[in-house]
Amino acid sequence: MAAPRLTPEVLKSHGMTWEIAPSFIDEIAAVMQAESNPCSAWQVLSKQVLRQDHDFRLHQLLHRQVFQGWDVECQGPIPTWIPTDEGTRETNLACFMQVWQGGEAWEERRQGDPTKDWPLLQQLSWEEPEAFWPPVLQHLRVNFHQMPSRMFQAASSGNPDEHVWLPGARLNIAESCLEARDPDAPAIQWADEASPRVVQTISLGSLRLQSFHVAASLQQLGIRPGAAVGVAMPMTPESVAIYLGIILAGCAAVSIADSFAPSEIQSRLKISGAALIFTQDHVMRGKRQHPMFDKVAKAGDVRAVVLPCQAGSAPQAEFRPGDLSWQDFLRAGKPYRREFRPCIVHSNDICNILFSSGTTGEPKAIPWTHVTPIRCGANAWAHQDVRQRDVVCWPTSLGWMMGPWLVFAALLNGAAIALFNGPPLARPFGDFVDAARVTMLGVVPSIVRAWRGSDCMQGFEWGALRCFSSTGEASSPEDYHWLMARGGYKPVMEYCGGTEIGGGFLSGTLLQPQAPATFSTPTIGTNLVLLGPEPEASSSSGSNNDERQQSPHWSLTAAQPAEGQSCSSGFTGELALVPPMLGASQRLLNRDHFHAYYQGMPRLKASSLAGSPVLRRHGDEVERLPCGYYVAHGRSDDTMNLGGIKVSSVELEKACTSEVQEVMEAAAVAVPSLGGGPSRLVLFLVLQPGSLGQHAGAGNQPDKPRLQQQCQQAIRSRLNPLFKVAEVHVVESLPRTASNKVMRRLLREQVDNKASKL
Numbered sequence: 001m002a003a004p005r006l007t008p009e010v011l012k013s014h015g016m017t018w019e020i021a022p023s024f025i026d027e028i029a030a031v032m033q034a035e036s037n038p039c040s041a042w043q044v045l046s047k048q049v050l051r052q053d054h055d056f057r058l059h060q061l062l063h064r065q066v067f068q069g070w071d072v073e074c075q076g077p078i079p080t081w082i083p084t085d086e087g088t089r090e091t092n093l094a095c096f097m098q099v100w101q102g103g104e105a106w107e108e109r110r111q112g113d114p115t116k117d118w119p120l121l122q123q124l125s126w127e128e129p130e131a132f133w134p135p136v137l138q139h140l141r142v143n144f145h146q147m148p149s150r151m152f153q154a155a156s157s158g159n160p161d162e163h164v165w166l167p168g169a170r171l172n173i174a175e176s177c178l179e180a181r182d183p184d185a186p187a188i189q190w191a192d193e194a195s196p197r198v199v200q201t202i203s204l205g206s207l208r209l210q211s212f213h214v215a216a217s218l219q220q221l222g223i224r225p226g227a228a229v230g231v232a233m234p235m236t237p238e239s240v241a242i243y244l245g246i247i248l249a250g251c252a253a254v255s256i257a258d259s260f261a262p263s264e265i266q267s268r269l270k271i272s273g274a275a276l277i278f279t280q281d282h283v284m285r286g287k288r289q290h291p292m293f294d295k296v297a298k299a300g301d302v303r304a305v306v307l308p309c310q311a312g313s314a315p316q317a318e319f320r321p322g323d324l325s326w327q328d329f330l331r332a333g334k335p336y337r338r339e340f341r342p343c344i345v346h347s348n349d350i351c352n353i354l355f356s357s358g359t360t361g362e363p364k365a366i367p368w369t370h371v372t373p374i375r376c377g378a379n380a381w382a383h384q385d386v387r388q389r390d391v392v393c394w395p396t397s398l399g400w401m402m403g404p405w406l407v408f409a410a411l412l413n414g415a416a417i418a419l420f421n422g423p424p425l426a427r428p429f430g431d432f433v434d435a436a437r438v439t440m441l442g443v444v445p446s447i448v449r450a451w452r453g454s455d456c457m458q459g460f461e462w463g464a465l466r467c468f469s470s471t472g473e474a475s476s477p478e479d480y481h482w483l484m485a486r487g488g489y490k491p492v493m494e495y496c497g498g499t500e501i502g503g504g505f506l507s508g509t510l511l512q513p514q515a516p517a518t519f520s521t522p523t524i525g526t527n528l529v530l531l532g533p534e535p536e537a538s539s540s541s542g543s544n545n546d547e548r549q550q551s552p553h554w555s556l557t558a559a560q561p562a563e564g565q566s567c568s569s570g571f572t573g574e575l576a577l578v579p580p581m582l583g584a585s586q587r588l589l590n591r592d593h594f595h596a597y598y599q600g601m602p603r604l605k606a607s608s609l610a611g612s613p614v615l616r617r618h619g620d621e622v623e624r625l626p627c628g629y630y631v632a633h634g635r636s637d638d639t640m641n642l643g644g645i646k647v648s649s650v651e652l653e654k655a656c657t658s659e660v661q662e663v664m665e666a667a668a669v670a671v672p673s674l675g676g677g678p679s680r681l682v683l684f685l686v687l688q689p690g691s692l693g694q695h696a697g698a699g700n701q702p703d704k705p706r707l708q709q710q711c712q713q714a715i716r717s718r719l720n721p722l723f724k725v726a727e728v729h730v731v732e733s734l735p736r737t738a739s740n741k742v743m744r745r746l747l748r749e750q751v752d753n754k755a756s757k758l
């Protein structure tokens with residue numbers, strides 16, 4: 001869309017007062033004249049001219065003005081954040097590049113400019129594990145009791161589940177988090193909702209002592225190395241000490257989100273064979289107490305250690321025989337905590353059992369080994385640029401992979417974990433981020449949408465923040481531009497991966513310009529390809545996903561454009577990973593791993609690392625944009641074929657939420673037509689609060705025909721006039737997994753069931 005010329009009238013219609021509009025226009029004109037290109041002009045405007053209290057529409061308007069001549073095909077997606085030379089120099093990656101002895105390929109091909117050298121480093125991080133990982137492990141201070149004989153050993157069978165990372169190594173990854181750094185450095189910063197600015201600090205030495213205490217008590221209770229131990233409680237300083245204590249004792253933590261119902265807790269305890277579980281009497285949500293211990297008790301007879309919801313009080317719970325209070329548990333290990341020695345294990349031993357979200361089906365039970373956390377630490381070092389003495393915050397739970405990720409990402413990098421004892425959706429959370437001087441703030445798209453909707457974070461400077469990061473679901477470009485603006489133009493590192501990866505495969509770096517809702521690079525140590533149908537059919541294929549799964553014709557496209565290849569090589573396909581990948585899963589507890597990830601997948605012709613590897617399925621639909629950027633289009637299962645044209649649910653949803661003002665959230669599903677023929681597009685819409693009052697149809701019901709027509713118009717103008725909206729349903733909320741991801745498969749089932757009853 002072309003940007004209108006800046007006049008006082010235009011600025012007024014974008015929220016600026018009449019009096020200051022002329023001088024504002026002069027200021028902008030001076031910047032545009034002084035700066036030689038749109039990127040430097042935007043750097044100045046975004047950092048020095050635009051302010052948080054300017055209407056967001058004004059931010060958007062100026063952004064459009066500055067970049068109106070930008071050629072997306074040649075220059076890549078329009079950036080909203082551009083690195084400065086000084087900022088670039090200070091990044092972990094730039095510091096690493098200065099000293100890395102990367103071998104011949106690195107020395108010959110590097111140009112000495114971190115921004116230009118990043119693609120080469122990314123490529124070598126996968127191709128040259130023996131050169132890349134040792135200095136990274138050293139930086140993360142991974143403490144080996146027996147050094148690995150090498151970094152990676154390919155299996156002679158070629159089976160990726162038999163490859164070995166860090167062969168022969170003996171270590172305990174929790175020990176590496178807690179030792180070898182200044183014991184007085186902050187390890188956890190936390191605050192309660194009632195007093196969010198009163199930030200308490202737990203030093204590394206104190207966290208170490210508490211974790212060792214937990215491990216010593218477990219030993220005294222007869223919990224042997226190798227046992228599985230559950231943790232079903234919110235992320236608090238105690239639960240972090242418990243989590244690390246379980247790992248120090250050589251056991252596997254079975255982390256379970258506190259929001260789960262008894263049946264879900266039961267299945268997780270059963271699959272993992274947990275010998276003990278840590279829980280709380282209650283959890284607080286807002287001002288309300290919700291029972292937690294009761295849910296655990298209903299989940300079976302696994303012995304529980306029960307913490308009080310109110311620190312320092314006695315837990316309010318009706319204990320069963322064998323259950324212990326937190327105090328009694330600690331009493332058992334107290335005399336031994338200082339002499340406790342961490343249990344040193346093989347690199348391949350399990351430290352954590354996690355469950356995937358269940359977006360595509362039954363959650364998978366995924367064991368993390370003592371190697372997996374290294375991926376968390378390395379990703380955070382490279383992509384979120386976490387540094388020593390940083391403060392890392394990501395509202396989550398130990399039951400979702402970002403909980404354990406947060407622990408390792410912070411501690412292995414010598415940073416502190418920031419924990420807020422309250423919901424992240426309201427203003428007190430913003431107070432905490434400010435007062436704790438958080439340097440990296442992680443979010444999920446629904447949090448950002450809620451902040452934007454209520455504008456509850458207005459006025460915060462979040463002065464210590466260097467970047468945001470986002471994961472979980474595809475985000476909305478407009479919301480994420482808003483977020484960058486809200487933080488005084490700090491970049492958002494999109495981070496996409498999976499529980500079974502122990503981190504991400506696509507993300508961003510502080511070396512590259514960042515565009516909202518876009519990934520600027522594959523992650524460190526990753527090699528990926530996009531699989532598609534025959535190239536000539538890629539834009540308008542009649543094949544659906546199932547057909548493609550069986551098709552022998554895969555077109556592969558590598559992560560980085562090859563040298564000499566045009567950088568404008570747009571392509572959309574299903575993302576697959578090229579093994580090996582440090583930290584990625586090699587077993588599942590409730591399913592056959594090879595079958596889940598490799599069966600039926602094509603092979604890459606030849607790779608330098610492991611012969612001709614079979615590709616690893618991931619199931620995300622991803623578009624590669626010009627200049628090596630990427631956009632996620634959701635799960636391949638949610639990709640639909642409308643009248644012979646492939647489109648992702650996420651694209652349709654973005655069109656509706658950004659063009660139809662009343663629509664707060666949307667989910668698009670395709671259902672087969674009764675009697676055959678092309679699939680029908682059905683939209684589920686959640687309306688903005690209060691919008692029903694203004695636009696209700698007859699009987700105060702939502703005016704569905706009008707909404708359908710508006711969504712149709714949005715889809716027609718943004719995507720394709722051939723996509724016809726067949727039905728619209730207005731719902732109060734969308735079905736989500738416990739980790740807050742939209743479950744489109746349930747919506748499809750709902751429409752299918754309704755149709756079959758007709």
Ligand SMILES: Nc1ncnc2c1ncn2[C@@H]1O[C@H](COP(=O)(O)OP(=O)(O)OP(=O)(O)O)[C@@H](O)[C@H]1O
Pocket residue numbers: 356357358359360361362363364470471472473474475494495496497498499500618619620632634635739741
């Ligand atoms: N930044 C992101 N942008 C877009 N999608 C994301 C992002 N981060 C994560 N995702 C989505 O989440 C998925 C990983 O989530 P997770 O490991 O919890 O399991 P799941 O795939 O949702 O569940 P299951 O495997 O049980 O179906 C990714 O494959 C991707 O679809």
